[in-house]
Amino acid sequence: MRADAQRNYARLLAVAEEEIALNGADASLEQIARIAGVGSGTVRRHFPTRHALLAAVFRDRVESLCAQARDRVGRTDARAALLEWLSAVTTSAATIRGLAMALNRDRAADAEHEHCATTQLTEAGEPLVRQAAGVLAPGVTIADLLALITGIALATEDHPDPAAEANRLFALAVAGLSPQGEVRRPAAAR
Amino acid sequence: MRADAQRNYARLLAVAEEEIALNGADASLEQIARIAGVGSGTVRRHFPTRHALLAAVFRDRVESLCAQARDRVGRTDARAALLEWLSAVTTSAATIRGLAMALNRDRAADAEHEHCATTQLTEAGEPLVRQAAGVLAPGVTIADLLALITGIALATEDHPDPAAEANRLFALAVAGLSPQGEVRRPAAAR
DNA sequence: TTGCTAAACGGCGGGGGTCTCCGTATCGTA
DNA sequence: TACGATACGGAGACCCCCGCCGTTTAGCAA
Known part of the structure; x- marks a missing residue:
């Protein structure tokens, strides 16, 4: 890659990171180009789609989360290991503007890209879930957990303290909003 | 109101209902005007903001849900009454394209309008929650439940069967994803 | 150092969308 | 039937996304 391209x-x-932090995943690409002092074509050359830009912006953060997951594999307190990691994911998703929407979108894209953030998080988290399978409600998958987290993050995006609120909601869901009754029964709920 | 205006x-x-069902809450107002065979100014006169249009489109549905809530107040099985209603809300939010996003947005708008859908649902659901307070986890409010539901609906919007998936996730959250013990947050994120 | 060439750049043009405003057509009434 | 209030339509200004192409420039090689 040529030096100027780099x-x-x-x-x-x-610039994109800033702009997305400010305006969410729908930040204007044109605006980003303007601030960066390049033509709009240059943006498009480096990042052919909006998804590509989002992926690049969030890559480090997602990889950090994946690393955190790997670090926790094999711990004896499997439940805590999983929940702590999920809480970290929740905090990131709720705090970093646009991340939740990006995660949500590439889940919709149906694993079009191998390296999309959701896929990475899924693969990283899967061992933790398997490890903790015994203490999870029957039928709960890593995909479910991530879906719930991104949903919660989306719903709390405009809260004064998104991270705290998201974690609170997620904790409620983990413990059960109304835990009595059918806790350990796998049969279909209505 | 003049006859032609009506x-x-x-x-x-x-037209808006169709178009929103097809393309979600971001459907083009211009397109709606075109299909309806009116000028774009006419759309904006009747519905000054996108929010106003969404509110109008979803009004009947939301009112129906509110009515369903009122019908359930006073039932002896308070828990079932609440959960059934929440399931109905979940189904609507997940099925009716754009509704979840509309609900989410007017939560963000911070109760700017008294009659916004979220406010209505909150007021309608509040008695059911109060009634069922004894069987809910401490600290759970109607706002929490609705936030969770809209989040789940957003996250399952592109699933093949959104209603089923959303209800499944919500049921899991009600029963608890990992019902025993307490959720702990990691010492420091990242 | 000087050419040269492929890579990278910038921005133009077309297609859409939102929002505002105003001249004009139409409704309902006197 | 005539008239005033009301509603209509669409033009204009502005922004955005996207594809394309003529021009510049980095970096290598002679």
Whole structure:
């Protein structure tokens, strides 16, 4: 890659991160180009789709989460290991503007890309779930957990303290909103 | 209201309902105007904001849900009454394209309008929650339940069977994803 | 150093969307 | 039937996404 291309790539990434933090996943690409001082074509060359830009912006963060998951595999307190990680994911999803929407969108895209954030998180979290299978409600998958988390993050995006609120809601869901009764029964609910 | 205005209003509402069902809450207002055979100014006159249009389109449905809530107040099995109603809300939010997003947005708008859908549902559901307070986890409010439901609906919007998936996730949250013990948050995120 | 070439750049043009405003057509009434 | 209030339509200004192409420039090689 040519030196000027590298410079522009880095610049765009930095600007995009700011702009997305400010305006969410729908931030204007044109605006990003303007701030970065490049033509709109340059943005498009480096990031052919909006999804590509989002993926690049959030890559480090997602990889960090995946690493955190790997670090927790094999711990004896499987439940705590899983819940702590999920809480970290929740905090990121709720705090980093646009991340939740990005995660949600590429779940919709139906695993079109192998390296999309949702896929990565799913693969990273799967061992933790398997490990903790005994203490989870029957039928709960890593996909369910991530779906719930992204949903919660979307729903709390405009709360004064999104991370706290999201974690609170997720904790409620983990413990059960109304836990009595059919807790351990796998039969279909209505 | 003049007769032609009434006609246009009704036409627009019908077209908007279709178009939103097809393309979600971001459906093009211009497109709606075109299909309805009116000028774009007419759309904006009847519905000054996108929110106003969404509110009008979903009004009947929301009122039906509110009515269902009222019908359930006073039932002896308070828990079932609440859960059934929440399931109905979940089904609507997940099935009717754009509704979840509309609900989510007007929660963000911070009760700007008294008659917004979220407010209505909150008021309608509150008695059911109070009634069932004894069997709910401490600290759970009607706002929490609705936030969770809209979040779940958003996250399952592109699932093959959104209603089933959303209800499944919500049922899991009600019973508890991992019902025993307490959820702990990690010492430091990242 | 100087050419040269492929890679990268910028921005134009077309297609849409939102929002505002105003001249005009139409309704309902006197 | 005539008239005023009301509603209509669409033009204009602005922004955004997307594809394309003429121009510039980095980096290698002579």
